[in-house]
Amino acid sequence: DTEVTQTPKHLVMGMTNKKSLKCEQHMGHRAMYWYKQKAKKPPELMFVYSYEKLSINESVPSRFSPECPNSSLLNLHLHALQPEDSALYLCASSQGLSRAPRTSGLFFGSGTQLSVL
Amino acid sequence: QQQVKQSPQSLIVQKGGISIINCAYENTAFDYFPWYQQFPGKGPALLIAIRPDVSEKKEGRFTISFNKSAKQFSLHIMDSQPGDSATYFCAASPGKAAGNKLTFGGGTRVLVKP
Numbered sequence: 001d002t003e004v005t006q007t008p009k010h011l012v013m014g015m016t017n018k019k020s021l022k023c024e025q026h027m028g029h030r031a032m033y034w035y036k037q038k039a040k041k042p043p044e045l046m047f048v049y050s051y052e053k054l055s056i057n058e059s060v061p062s063r064f065s066p067e068c069p070n071s072s073l074l075n076l077h078l079h080a081l082q083p084e085d086s087a088l089y090l091c092a093s094s095q096g097l098s099r100a101p102r103t104s105g106l107f108f109g110s111g112t113q114l115s116v117l
Numbered sequence: 118q119q120q121v122k123q124s125p126q127s128l129i130v131q132k133g134g135i136s137i138i139n140c141a142y143e144n145t146a147f148d149y150f151p152w153y154q155q156f157p158g159k160g161p162a163l164l165i166a167i168r169p170d171v172s173e174k175k176e177g178r179f180t181i182s183f184n185k186s187a188k189q190f191s192l193h194i195m196d197s198q199p200g201d202s203a204t205y206f207c208a209a210s211p212g213k214a215a216g217n218k219l220t221f222g223g224g225t226r227v228l229v230k231p
Contacts, residue, residue: 029120042206042221043161056218090160104220105151108160 006052006091014114015071015081021112023074025092030073031055033106034066037092043090049074056116081116088113120144121209123222131230136194138225141227143188147209151219152181152192155204164205165192197229 004025011020023032031050038064041068048056049068065077069114074091123140130136140150151166167174167190169180174181180193194201207222 040224040226042224045218048218092160105163105166106161108162110159 001081004091004093004107006089006109006112008112009110010113010115012117013078013081014087014117015083017081018077020078021089021091021114023076023109024072025093025107026072027093027107028071028095029093029107030071030096031094032068033092033094034064034074034076035092035108036091037088037111039088047076078114081114083116086114086116120220121207121222122212123207123225124226126223127228128171129225129228129230130197132197132199134197134229136192136201136227136229137151138192138205138207139189140191140209141155141187141189142209144209144211144220146151146211147186149183149210150190151208152179152185153208153221154208155206155224162205183217194227197227199229199231202227 007022015018023058033048036045036046037043045058046060047066052068052071063080067077088111090111091109093104120141121140128136149170152159152164154164155161165174165176165181166180167183169183169185172183178195181190183190189213192205205227208219210219
């Protein structure tokens with residue numbers, strides 16, 4: 001299994017809602033990532049987890065809260081988002097920070113297209 | 118400040134032609150240079166990657182050329198096919214000391230006309 005699975009594929013939420021994005025991989029990867037991608041732009045790194053511990057937070061607003069319950073799962077909890085947060089949210093995984101994404105690269109999921117009304 | 122500059126922003130090529138995408142970087146600490154391909158509605162997928170100790174790497178119809186002194190690298194897609202129509206991102210990584218963070222170029226939308 002070489003897939004990173006993200007759910008849901010599409011999400012529409014109001015600014016007062018609380019929702020969660022989910023990501024799962026079964027490749028034995030020990031690093032997992034959240035990226036945000038606006039239309040016609042490159043992915044922007046948000047968070048990196050290494051061995052289930054938060055390793056990098058790219059100064060992301062607290063209305064985005066990541067969680068890594070185990071080595072296969074990664075969640076992104078959303079609360080009080082703004083319309084400008086509408087974007088494609090991508091999860092990715094790699095073997096580990098010490099070797100990848102340099103050796104095997106990042107494996108991306110298909111993303112969750114989020115619309116904030 | 119954008120650390121990896123990619124050009125052109127878009128490219129139209131006839132089937133069978135050559136697509137060429139260029140990237141330039143400034144940070145001399147970068148030592149890993151991958152290319153990602155992204156289709157609409159999908160996440161990026163690793164296409165091919167190169168390290169600065171190699172000047173060229175070829176995988177099938179895809180070739181990376183690397184010029185360390187000029188701090189430039191490029192992707193050539195030979196015999197371009199309509200199925201190659203996608204957005205291509207170059208990227209660079211500074212290595213383990215910086216957590217292997219990838220810096221992406223701005224992307225190139227490639228359209229291959231039949």
